[in-house]
Amino acid sequence: MKTLVWVEHEGGALKDATLSAVTAAAKLGEVHLLVAGEGVGGVAEAAAKIAGVGKVHVADNAAYAHALPEAVAPLIVELMGHHDAFVAPATSTAKNIAPRVAALLDVMQVSDILSVEGDKTFTRPIYAGNAIATVKSNDAKLVITVRGTAFEKAAKDGGSGAIEAVSAATSGEGSKFVGAEISKSERPELTSAKVIVSGGRALASSENFHSVIEPLADKLGAAVGASRAAVDAGYVPNDYQVGQTGKIVAPEVYVAVGISGAIQHLAGMKDSKTIIAINKDEDAPIFQVADIGLVGDLFTIVPELTSKL
Amino acid sequence: MKVLVPVKRVIDYNVKPRVKMDGTGVDLANVKMSMNPFDEIAVEEAIRLKEKGVATEVVVVSIGPAKAQETCRTALAMGADRAILIQTDETVEPLGVAKLLKAVADEEQPGLVILGKQAIDDDSNQTGQMLAALMGRPQGTFASKVEVSGDTVTVTREVDGGLETVALTIPAIITTDLRLNEPRYASLPNIMKAKSKPLAAKTPADYGVDIAPRLETLTVAEPPKRSAGIKVADVDELVAKLKALGVAA
Numbered sequence A: 001m002k003t004l005v006w007v008e009h010e011g012g013a014l015k016d017a018t019l020s021a022v023t024a025a026a027k028l029g030e031v032h033l034l035v036a037g038e039g040v041g042g043v044a045e046a047a048a049k050i051a052g053v054g055k056v057h058v059a060d061n062a063a064y065a066h067a068l069p070e071a072v073a074p075l076i077v078e079l080m081g082h083h084d085a086f087v088a089p090a091t092s093t094a095k096n097i098a099p100r101v102a103a104l105l106d107v108m109q110v111s112d113i114l115s116v117e118g119d120k121t122f123t124r125p126i127y128a129g130n131a132i133a134t135v136k137s138n139d140a141k142l143v144i145t146v147r148g149t150a151f152e153k154a155a156k157d158g159g160s161g162a163i164e165a166v167s168a169a170t171s172g173e174g175s176k177f178v179g180a181e182i183s184k185s186e187r188p189e190l191t192s193a194k195v196i197v198s199g200g201r202a203l204a205s206s207e208n209f210h211s212v213i214e215p216l217a218d219k220l221g222a223a224v225g226a227s228r229a230a231v232d233a234g235y236v237p238n239d240y241q242v243g244q245t246g247k248i249v250a251p252e253v254y255v256a257v258g259i260s261g262a263i264q265h266l267a268g269m270k271d272s273k274t275i276i277a278i279n280k281d282e283d284a285p286i287f288q289v290a291d292i293g294l295v296g297d298l299f300t301i302v303p304e305l306t307s308k309l
Numbered sequence B: 001m002k003v004l005v006p007v008k009r010v011i012d013y014n015v016k017p018r019v020k021m022d023g024t025g026v027d028l029a030n031v032k033m034s035m036n037p038f039d040e041i042a043v044e045e046a047i048r049l050k051e052k053g054v055a056t057e058v059v060v061v062s063i064g065p066a067k068a069q070e071t072c073r074t075a076l077a078m079g080a081d082r083a084i085l086i087q088t089d090e091t092v093e094p095l096g097v098a099k100l101l102k103a104v105a106d107e108e109q110p111g112l113v114i115l116g117k118q119a120i121d122d123d124s125n126q127t128g129q130m131l132a133a134l135m136g137r138p139q140g141t142f143a144s145k146v147e148v149s150g151d152t153v154t155v156t157r158e159v160d161g162g163l164e165t166v167a168l169t170i171p172a173i174i175t176t177d178l179r180l181n182e183p184r185y186a187s188l189p190n191i192m193k194a195k196s197k198p199l200a201a202k203t204p205a206d207y208g209v210d211i212a213p214r215l216e217t218l219t220v221a222e223p224p225k226r227s228a229g230i231k232v233a234d235v236d237e238l239v240a241k242l243k244a245l246g247v248a249a
């Protein structure tokens, strides 16, 4: 089987999410990549070095600058003329594009796969991860998105893929990019961090998030996450949200501070290696999944913990 | 401008789903069912557009069993004008749903179709994007803000790195994220009124669309269980644990 893997990139750099998708694709067959964007020569060169990669198709064109699905989906459909599977990391960009590709190819997408069980058989989470379905596709071509935390990352070097320019430009009608507000942070990215400190509604203000959660995260070299309640209340921006509808994370250590442990939150972090919970309610559901729990008031516990590290 | 809102009947988000012993699916017998939370947000947004004088009519459509009537009535009680129920006891996959919705949109000619970004049962996150592809229309997915001005709808989208804004030419497809709005509760008088609002009963066959499933579910299993660990007594013990884990010096 010949696969076409969507290369996720930002600011001229390849994103790690791509590497898990490559691992999943390699289980299906030959791995080809697609780098779409404007001024993406550097990304293509980095992509060609990923271990196990065959061809790298590069569509370098202003039409693809913001990965608008109206423009990118027809390009992918064209390339799918000589590929059997489109494989994309389950990022917000690819989740926007892949179903559009699937519909144009008249196939059902298999979303968010956790494993490859056979040629066309996969497992995927349903009901916020409370059940795992094994599904087999009966379509001629496959369109798949890959849950990053479920697959090892392919090595960033060792490969020597052949770079090939895609000349045709497809332009999307009716959609125009207006702007973006991308959060900048010196911290590790949530989806690839080894340690995460997350705060919930109990933090009660944006100031408390800064003065209580961040110093602990600094001490642990951790990324900062949040529950939906904390995001909705405006303590932190939306891209901090962990859960069914936020980011899916699986760090070595996840510290949940003042988070009750609703199933929608657990859906995003219960595959973390070690879960630590700090909550004043000893019956909070988070303690049912926590490896290490400490019952008490976060406003005394967390500063004390930070000072003792 | 007409607004079309697809609404799905799903397990209530407060219920913890249980996998059936025989591995064929999740047990839905005697389980509380509700409108998919993202679809409530979509209905709310459509009603707000009508209240602002931007939309003239809000039509909801549900594909599902006879009981999905309740879901339609809930939307009508919130303020939608009329409903279409495409009744079937079969599981219809997102691709099939998108094809049926396209057939409805061809008849109704809505300016906007507002869907939820994902159904909390299948967690597919596909239908809106597929509908946009089948209709050849622009899409604004994961919307946290929607503004209509003339024949353009400006959509602020929640993306991995923060927010992104796109301007789409109407007709367009939108899918909602959680922070777009807070859906209203239907008042008792409105629940009463909803009982006499029109609800058209259809079947997939009426639209001549092939909705045969493409995916075969072989088994449904419980995820690996996590068991509760230990509780530590104080911060010093926690510090020791963090050191043992190698994350603190």
Ligand SMILES: Cc1cc2nc3c(=O)[nH]c(=O)nc-3n(C[C@H](O)[C@H](O)[C@H](O)COP(=O)(O)OP(=O)(O)OC[C@H]3O[C@@H](n4cnc5c(N)ncnc54)[C@H](O)[C@@H]3O)c2cc1C
Pocket: A199, A200, A201, A202, A226, A227, A228, A229, A230, A241, A242, A243, A244, A245, A246, A247, A257, A258, A259, A260, A261, A262, A263, A264, A265, A268, A278, A279, A280, A281, A284, A296, A297, A298, A299, B013, B037, B038, B120, B178
């Ligand atoms: C469709 C849908 C999707 C959703 N998706 C997500 C998602 O992706 N991510 C997500 O997180 N949520 C999601 N939710 C929301 C989810 O259901 C919960 O409402 C949310 O996770 C609760 O956040 P919380 O734990 O911070 O707040 P709460 O549930 O209010 O918990 C606060 C906790 O803090 C504790 N506490 C209070 N004060 C202190 C103190 N001083 N010291 C220590 N502990 C204290 C309390 O005991 C309590 O356990 C979703 C909901 C729906 C309907």
Ligand SMILES: Nc1ncnc2c1ncn2[C@@H]1O[C@H](COP(=O)(O)O)[C@@H](O)[C@H]1O
Pocket: B006, B007, B008, B009, B036, B038, B039, B061, B062, B063, B064, B092, B094, B097, B114, B115, B116, B117, B118, B119, B120, B122, B123, B124, B125, B126, B127, B128
């Ligand atoms: N059976 C259905 N009836 C009506 N709308 C649906 C149905 N299935 C999906 N949808 C719509 O499509 C959205 C996304 O669903 P999904 O792609 O299954 O995650 C939902 O939030 C609904 O708005």
